[in-house]
Amino acid sequence: MTQPEVAAAPASTDGSGQRPILEVTNLRKYFPVQSAGVIRRTIGHVQAVDGVSFQVEQGGALGLVGESGCGKSTTGRLITRLLDPTSGSMKFNGREIGNLSNKQMLPLRKEIQMIFQDPYSSLNPRHTVGTIVGTPLRVHKMVPDKQVLTRVKELLEVVGLNPEHYNRYPSEFSGGQRQRIGVARALALQPKVLVADEPVSALDVSIQAQVVNLLQDVQKEFNIAFLFIAHDLAVVRHFCPDVAVMYLGKIVEIADRETLYARPHHPYTQALLSAVPDVKQAAIGGRRERIRLEGDVPSPVNPPSGCRFRTRCWMAQDICAKQEPPLLQIGPKHKVACHFAGEYGAMPTSPITLDALGVDQHGTPVSGAAPSTEDLIKPGFSDAYTNLETHKSSSERLVGDRIVDDPKGEGTATEK
Amino acid sequence: MFGYIIRRAVSGILVLLATSVAVFALFFYGPSNPALAYCPETRCTPERLANITESLGLDRPVLEQYGGYMKGIVAGNDFEAGAISIPCDAPCLGVSFKLRVDVADYLLARFPATLSLAVGGVAIAVTLGTALGIFASRVRGTLADKLIVGSSLVINAVPYYLVALLAFLYLISEWGIFPQSGYVSPFTAGPISWAAGLLLPWLVIGITSSTQYARFSRGSMIESMNEDYVRTARAKGLSDRMVTLKHALRSAVVPVVTIMGLEFAALLAGTIFTERIFDIQGIGKTALDAIGTKDLPIIAATVLIAAAFVVTANIVVDIIYSLLDPRVRLS
Amino acid sequence: MTEASNFLTEQNAREADQRRADGPGFEGPYLVVENLHVSFPTADGTVQAVTDMSYSLEQGKTLGIVGESGSGKSVSSMAIMGLHDMKRTHMTGSIRVGGREIVGLSNNKMQSLRGGEVAMIFQDPLSSLHPFYSIGSQISEAYLAHNKVSRSKAKAKAVEMLDRVGIPQARSRVDDYPHQFSGGMRQRAMIAMALVNDPKLLIADEPTTALDVTVQAQILDLLQELQRDFNSAIIIITHDLGVVAEMADQVLVMYGGRAVEHGPTKELLTHPEMPYTWGLLSSVPDVTADTSGRLIPIPGNPPSLLNPPSGCSFHPRCPHRDKVPGDLCRTELPLLVEGTRGPEHLKRCHLANPDMIYETEVLPEIAPDLVDLTVADGADHVAPENR
Incomplete structure (x- = not known):
């Protein structure tokens, strides 16, 4: 075996030097599935979130994208503790919050707030806007009772609503304005983290931009960290410097947005990006090559062995069914969970994960190898990473007796 | 689906057990001493009362009494009090010392009358109510619609016993439009006299409780006519009749079925009035009489039977659900 | 039995051919909508949902109708299907489908058209399928409504259609209920249902809005493929300019x-002449644009249909209204007329030189990378060829 090729650099835990406000390690949420018989037994689990690690810097923004059922909303609910995690660690400002009781959690709740998708159903229609925005202020005793109204008016102004409308009901506002009320309510407690779950997808296109801009303004003004959950890849790209792509409960690729959108290395990310219709490209007559994914996402109750994407992947090989690819760092701010990670059409000839997993090309463990899986579940990026360029040359050095086993060279199952 | 029904049945049995405990507790800790009922007022000496109490087993611990009662239901229990001996086979719901009969046998004889009354009444209520409701939903906003909704509210506002009483007084006694009410067995006296005796009670029950069905089916029809899949059905080019009856009605029936389960309990309460006013020898009238004579074993048994009725009705409702909705059936 | 129904099918088919061949012979486009007005009287006043709408669509072509909620895009298309409750709808103007006038047509006559020659698919496939009936029975029901065939024949047709739209193991899935299908498969089933009678016009109302992007791509591919095979006209209603850009010939x-605004897709998207279209283009981020700047939203809210603004209904939100002299935007409704770029591209706007404003003010903000391209292309101001 070759030694892992790493680009050595002075050790420091975090590239930017910013301290993460939110650090999530190996987070899991399993929902039990019960049998239909006379006696209900738990016969399996929906592995909604299965070993997710990421961090969000103070005032930063991480986008979570993926298709319905990938676990992105569940992740958001875990972080706001609307759901209890099955296992894993969630640290807010260095403090573990995954195992806090509801009572212990209470003072921390104001630090992590949530904005919901549907501005119609998430506001109580029988309460005035003043009550909706003012209640968190009273409950958490943010300001003396006499100043609640003043503060409510300030908040309404911040989100671009007429402060004198505090005694109106949600039904008197338009969709975009209601989402602004939701933002005001979340801001009332001066949170450090805002989990925004599809904050604009229920809004008309011309209104979406207004809300996105508002969220950017409050982020800058109050230095709030965002976990931005959305299925709209373009909105996420616009809002979040860092983006994680989820598939069937796992993060398959996480990187800064420039890398992720320009040079995605995971086949699922590539397929996802190629599926987004692009006005400008289409308008000038050019159409990006579309990767066609066949079939549907498998059931999260019974996910495929090894790599969860392999059943729909055009480059899947033996090892993909045997070994789950770890989320391997391949660039300064780029991690990907694929044995054959590479730019589209430039897949490496041998798996890049062998050293990390301590297995051979067929996924069989190699005796004496020292897999480094512990390191692979850590959130954030380290300064040392597997360099795919050097990997290529090292695998080529190896190729002499091994290349013969390689069944196919490149991914071929795509069409124009 | 099989497991689903079994689960509902098991929970139904639990409900019945809980009811029996509640009924039993009520009598044991209740304000009146059941033994007093058997002690003739003029000649009731303390010794005699103590004797009766002992022979009825009322001096034994409550758990033992309850155990005996339960054992009776499963295995039968012969009663002996002094010289009197009353055999009581399983399922034994106790014996009435007032009437000196096996309660279960006694009630069983009265059961067909109540069952005929209930089933006939519900059948009329459901057909009439849903038909009116669907009609009203189709002509929403017109005079006919307002008339149906308005009259259903008026009927609902009048106490049931008043409707029953007036119907009896005028339609039978005064004008003789309907034949004299009462219950005869359809097997011995023939179905025609059976139906004739129950005709007015059926209509009274049917019309009064049809108001609920009418309003609910109207509402759920309006709702389901606005469903996306009804729009799809129209977009397919189906006739209005098919759209209404096959697509909208099928899903509108679900909330109506729910009401059926709930209404059944109300209907049983009403049975007491119905049977009393129309002079039908059924469970309701028996219960009323037993309350008058403080015949506790009969009261307890009627409560249990009523509970069994409601539980069964709800299981039937659940089965109808699963037949209607494949999502229930296939989960 | 089988023979009899075979015979019936054949006869049916012959009759249908006959109708097609010599029926009400018509010339010109398959669908012609002229001066369509649709309004709904309510307790608060009359909702003017569609006002004076005209367009036409030829066989085998796709029209994309773009707009936000309340813009009238769905209402106008439901009118073609005759899906409005005529007791509560006031409709004037003309809609000619295959030469036949359908405004004012009796419900019975409309029924034979609906789901036959004109079919529709909807936004949310889960709520658009009846939860209590199997997928197969819902498809064969559509077939039976327009063809006199046996139930078993209709079911075989349902299997064939499911197979056609790419449902794996169609034969065994035909008896499944909608809740047993995934979102993408449900929309495929809806498409199978719509296409079962070989419609000449398919109206797709936000067909992919409820779906994930990779599924959306599958469905759009499927629609294009089926259009090639069936040569039907398609109206695709959407708020997503990207979908329109990929699918439509006309927008x-x-x-x-x-x-x-109305014109050939490429022309309209590269040289939009109406500030609202500019707003739509600039307010939506895309996956390649520069991320440093802010999005440029359209200020304000969509107009009320009960009390529409005077003049141009977009003027309260229009950043360019001051460029039109004499407060014209507020006082006078502009007509939908030929713009600066030829007869195929219509716009409803008072601006005299929208092309200049777009190239110098709007484009540099929304897509600086495209400026050179479009300016070079548009410099000589010839009407561009159709796609």
């Missing part, structure tokens, strides 16, 4: 119940 932008 019609609606705002406040009116068509505000």
Whole structure:
């Protein structure tokens, strides 16, 4: 075996030097599935979130994208503790919050707030806007009772609503304005983290931009960290410097947005990006090559062995069914969970994960190898990473007796 | 689906057990001493009362009494009090010392009358109510619609016993439009006299409780006519009749079925009035009489039977659900 | 039995051919909509959902209707299907489908058209399928409504259609219920249901809005493929310009119940002449744009259809209204007329030189990378060829 090729650099835990406000390690949420018989037994689990690690810097923004059922909303609910995690660690400002009781959690709740998708159903229609925005202020005793109204008016102004409308009901506002009320309510407690779950997808296109801009303004003004959950890849790209792509409960690729959108290395990310219709490209007559994914996402109750994407992947090989690819760092701010990670059409000839997993090309463990899986579940990026360029040359050095086993060279199952 | 029904049945049995405990507790800790009922007022000496109490087993611990009662239901229990001996086979719901009969046998004889009354009444209520409701939903906003909704509210506002009483007084006694009410067995006296005796009670029950069905089916029809899949059905080019009856009605029936389960309990309460006013020898009238004579074993048994009725009705409702909705059936 | 139904099918088919061949012979486009007005009287006043809308669509072509909620895009298309409750709808103007006038047509006559020659698919496939009936029975029901065949034949047709739209193991899945299908498969089933009678016009109302992007791509591919095979005309209603850009030959932008811009897709998207269209283009981020700047939203809210603004209904939100002299935007409704770029590109706007404003003010903000391209292309101001 070759030694892992790493680009050595002075050790420091975090590239930017910013301290993460939110650090999530190996987070899991399993929902039990019960049998239909006379006696209900738990016969399996929906592995909604299965070993997710990421961090969000103070005032930063991480986008979570993926298709319905990938676990992105569940992740958001875990972080706001609307759901209890099955296992894993969630640290807010260095403090573990995954195992806090509801009572212990209470003072921390104001630090992590949530904005919901549907501005119609998430506001109580029988309460005035003043009550909706003012209640968190009273409950958490943010300001003396006499100043609640003043503060409510300030908040309404911040989100671009007429402060004198505090005694109106949600039904008197338009969709975009209601989402602004939701933002005001979340801001009332001066949170450090805002989990925004599809904050604009229920809004008309011309209104979406207004809300996105508002969220950017409050982020800058109050230095709030965002976990931005959305299925709209373009909105996420616009809002979040860092983006994680989820598939069937796992993060398959996480990187800064420039890398992720320009040079995605995971086949699922590539397929996802190629599926987004692009006005400008289409308008000038050019159409990006579309990767066609066949079939549907498998059931999260019974996910495929090894790599969860392999059943729909055009480059899947033996090892993909045997070994789950770890989320391997391949660039300064780029991690990907694929044995054959590479730019589209430039897949490496041998798996890049062998050293990390301590297995051979067929996924069989190699005796004496020292897999480094512990390191692979850590959130954030380290300064040392597997360099795919050097990997290529090292695998080529190896190729002499091994290349013969390689069944196919490149991914071929795509069409124009 | 099989497991689903079994689960509902098991929970139904639990409900019945809980009811029996509640009924039993009520009598044991209740304000009146059941033994007093058997002690003739003029000649009731303390010794005699103590004797009766002992022979009825009322001096034994409550758990033992309850155990005996339960054992009776499963295995039968012969009663002996002094010289009197009353055999009581399983399922034994106790014996009435007032009437000196096996309660279960006694009630069983009265059961067909109540069952005929209930089933006939519900059948009329459901057909009439849903038909009116669907009609009203189709002509929403017109005079006919307002008339149906308005009259259903008026009927609902009048106490049931008043409707029953007036119907009896005028339609039978005064004008003789309907034949004299009462219950005869359809097997011995023939179905025609059976139906004739129950005709007015059926209509009274049917019309009064049809108001609920009418309003609910109207509402759920309006709702389901606005469903996306009804729009799809129209977009397919189906006739209005098919759209209404096959697509909208099928899903509108679900909330109506729910009401059926709930209404059944109300209907049983009403049975007491119905049977009393129309002079039908059924469970309701028996219960009323037993309350008058403080015949506790009969009261307890009627409560249990009523509970069994409601539980069964709800299981039937659940089965109808699963037949209607494949999502229930296939989960 | 089988023979009899075979015979019936054949006879049916012959009759249908006959109708097609010599029926009400018509010339010109398959669908012609002229001066369509649709309004709904309510307790608060009359909702003017669609005002004076005209367009036409030829066999085998796709029209994209773009707009936000309340723009009238769905209402106008439901009118073609005759899906409005005519007791509560006031409709004037003309809609000719295959030469036949359908405004004012009796419900019975409309029924034979609906789901036959004109079919529709909807936004949310889960709520658009009846939860209590199997997928197969819902498809064969559509077939039976327009063909006198046996139930078993209709079911075989349902299997065939499911197979056609790419449902694996169609034969065994035909008896499944909608809740047993995934979102993408449900929309495929809806498409199978719509296409079962070989419609000449398919109206797709936000067909992919409820779906994930990779599934959306599958469905759009499927629609294009089926259009090639069936040569049907398609109206695709959407708020997503990207979908329109990929699917449509012609685009019609609606705002406040009116068509505000209409033209060939490539032409309209590269040289839009109506500030609302500019707003739509600039307010949506895309996956390649520069991320440093802010999005440029359209200020304000969509107009009320009960009390529409005077003049141009977009003027309260229009950043360019001051460029038109004499407060014209507020006082006078602009007509939908030929713009600066030829007869195929219509716009409803008072601006005299929208092309200049777009190239110098709007484009540099929304897509600086495209400026050179479009300016070079548009410099000589010739009408561009159709796609």
